[in-house]
Amino acid sequence: xxxxxxxxxxxxxxxxxxxxxxxxxxxxxxxxxxxxxxxxxxxxxxxxxxxxxxxxxxxxxxxxxxxxxxxxxxxxxxxxxxxxxxxxxxxxxxxxxxxxxxxxxxxxxxxxxxxxxxxxxxxxxxxxxxxxxxxxxxxxxxxxxxxxxxxxxxxxxxxxxxxxxxxxxxxxxxxxxxxxxxxxxxxxxxxxxxxxxxxxxxxxxxxxxxxxxxxxxxxxxxxxxxxxxxxxxxxxxxxxxxxxxxxxxxxxxxxxxxxxxxxxxxxxxxxxxxxxxxxxxxxxxxxxxxxxxxxxxxxxxx
Amino acid sequence: xxxxxxxxxxxxxxxxxxxxxxxxxxxxxxxxxxxxxxxxxxxxxxxxxxxxxxxxxxxxxxxxxxxxxxxxxxxxxxxxxxxxxxxxxxxxxxxxxxxxxxxxxxxxxxxxxxxxxxxxxxxxxxxxxxxxxxxxxxxxxxxxxxxxxxxxxxxxxxxxxxxxxxxxxxxxxxxxxxxxxxxxxxxxxxxxxxxxxxxxxxxxxxxxxxxxxxxxxxxxxxxxxxxxxxxxxxxxxxxxxxxxxxxxxxxxxxxxxxxxxx
Numbered sequence: 001x002x003x004x005x006x007x008x009x010x011x012x013x014x015x016x017x018x019x020x021x022x023x024x025x026x027x028x029x030x031x032x033x034x035x036x037x038x039x040x041x042x043x044x045x046x047x048x049x050x051x052x053x054x055x056x057x058x059x060x061x062x063x064x065x066x067x068x069x070x071x072x073x074x075x076x077x078x079x080x081x082x083x084x085x086x087x088x089x090x091x092x093x094x095x096x097x098x099x100x101x102x103x104x105x106x107x108x109x110x111x112x113x114x115x116x117x118x119x120x121x122x123x124x125x126x127x128x129x130x131x132x133x134x135x136x137x138x139x140x141x142x143x144x145x146x147x148x149x150x151x152x153x154x155x156x157x158x159x160x161x162x163x164x165x166x167x168x169x170x171x172x173x174x175x176x177x178x179x180x181x182x183x184x185x186x187x188x189x190x191x192x193x194x195x196x197x198x199x200x201x202x203x204x205x206x207x208x209x210x211x212x213x214x215x216x217x218x219x220x221x222x223x224x225x226x227x228x229x230x231x232x233x234x235x236x237x238x239x240x241x242x243x244x245x246x247x248x249x250x251x252x253x254x255x256x257x258x259x260x261x262x263x264x265x266x267x268x269x270x271x272x273x274x275x276x277x278x279x280x281x282x283x284x285x286x287x288x289x290x291x292x293x294x295x296x297x298x299x300x301x302x
Numbered sequence: 303x304x305x306x307x308x309x310x311x312x313x314x315x316x317x318x319x320x321x322x323x324x325x326x327x328x329x330x331x332x333x334x335x336x337x338x339x340x341x342x343x344x345x346x347x348x349x350x351x352x353x354x355x356x357x358x359x360x361x362x363x364x365x366x367x368x369x370x371x372x373x374x375x376x377x378x379x380x381x382x383x384x385x386x387x388x389x390x391x392x393x394x395x396x397x398x399x400x401x402x403x404x405x406x407x408x409x410x411x412x413x414x415x416x417x418x419x420x421x422x423x424x425x426x427x428x429x430x431x432x433x434x435x436x437x438x439x440x441x442x443x444x445x446x447x448x449x450x451x452x453x454x455x456x457x458x459x460x461x462x463x464x465x466x467x468x469x470x471x472x473x474x475x476x477x478x479x480x481x482x483x484x485x486x487x488x489x490x491x492x493x494x495x496x497x498x499x500x501x502x503x504x505x506x507x508x509x510x511x512x513x514x515x516x517x518x519x520x521x522x523x524x525x526x527x528x529x530x531x532x533x534x535x536x537x538x539x540x541x542x543x544x545x546x547x548x549x550x551x552x553x554x555x556x557x558x559x560x561x562x563x564x
Contacts, residue, residue, distance in 0.1 A: 050407045053558040074409035080560075084400045089311070100304040102408055140404065150407075 003179035009058035033190030036200035077146035092121035228271035309422030320384030325437035385469030394476030431462035
């Protein structure tokens with residue numbers, strides 16, 4: 001039994017957004033990255049796993065039980081995508097209240113996490129910056145050492161130091177055998193820690209693969225070449241792996257999928273003044289690849 | 303229990319603020335009453351409205367005073383407005399800030415959360431009634447007027463009941479929709495209609511029966527102060543309030559929760 005099991009899980013909102021026919025299995029101890037742009041269905045998926053949103057069809061179990069069970073939710077830590085917090089109380093007071101609602105046994109762990117993430121717990125919640133609100137959300141999610149962590153855009157608003165601590169916390173959770181689901185739009189952090197990533201598009205799971213499989217293959221790069229004099233387009237037409245070719249007098253741009261050698265040798269016939277290579281992040285490359293073509297959902301085949 | 307304390311802390315400022323304002327109005331009316339009684343009623347300068355007030359006071363001093371001034375005019379409306387604000391905030395307000403999502407993501411069931419927030423509403427509105435009662439009693443003890451403490455308590459209970467009725471309406475609307483603006487607008491409109499109906503119904507004999515369409519009429523049983531134990535009108539208000547709570551629990555238990563879903 002996996003930490004998360006969904007079978008044809010569907011949630012249809014009135015505006016047709018939602019999640020459609022999601023079949024997913026996340027084993028215990030895995031860090032799973034769920035990628036996709038705004039409106040892809042990432043947040044809805046997490047809310048379905050927490051019983052905040054009720055499915056239109058399909059089935060979901062979390063840690064072996066339906067998420068409607070309060071008992072199972074006690075074993076989950078959650079960071080929501082939007083953290084408003086308008087309370088006049090201090091961050092410490094809010095954290096204590098949330099801790100007491102869970103039994104009140106995690107005060108020491110709460111302080112440790114707050115120190116580690118650099119959260120000033122003495123400040124009023126409503127006066128916290130977006131980054132500190134995110135830190136507050138992270139502390140309340142991790143403080144009871146949950147078996148399952150559902151993190152929706154957890155790095156949003158964090159500075160580099162906070163992001164580094166977040167990555168460390170997720171790695172530590174995995175080392176302790178906990179399961180983590182990490183949702184992100186620009187998921188560089190997901191790429192750093194995830195064992196597997198899934199790509200959602202318009203509520204459907206259109207991509208699912210292990211991270212090491214993706215990192216073994218270089219993603220396509222955008223290349224811009226500047227020449228001393230105007231060059232003929234014909235010299236670059238039909239080069240292997242070169243697509244999206246554009247030429248404006250002395251500047252050529254294209255996408256290269258595979259070795260750069262053919263483009264470099266063709267360019268070397270002219271005087272090159274500059275060459276700029278832009279490589280997408282692995283997660284961007286994965287999203288781009290799945291979004292570039294029309295895919296049918298293939299669900300979880302792992 | 304921690305949830306209830308957090309709810310009361312959440313309501314604390316509004317509760318105390320509105321209680322002070324309602325008490326000031328109650329004491330203000332009491333002072334006017336006292337002055338009217340002691341000054342020979344300023345016979346030469348009576349306006350029609352003042353004449354109505356004085357007639358009522360003269361006809362049945364204690365009962366007329368309570369119905370016409372302290373518990374028949376502004377204080378009930380102020381308590382109702384406070385209760386509506388708290389009712390709308392109880393679920394919908396919490397949902398709009400995202401805190402509800404955090405609580406429900408933990409080991410708290412929806413029914414428990416709704417009932418606890420509602421208990422906070424009941425305690426807060428009751429506390430306002432107690433503060434008004436204590437304020438008027440203080441005025442009585444100061445020797446300015448003579449009113450039976452049970453009559454004051456009964457009138458306060460009526461104010462609390464009508465406050466809880468409209469507060470429950472806002473609570474249910476918020477629990478159903480997750481939208482505080484919708485809850486406030488809907489309930490505010492109904493409060494305005496009910497209050498206007500109660501006031502306008504008395505302007506002519508033909509429309510007098512329409513006063514029974516307004517809950518503001520029910521809280522005093524239409525007959526001024528009355529015994530503390532629930533009578534028929536009070537029972538009706540309690541039943542309607544219970545129905546609204548049931549609807550809130552039912553609606554909240556079956557809908558999607560969260561700022562995006564709301």
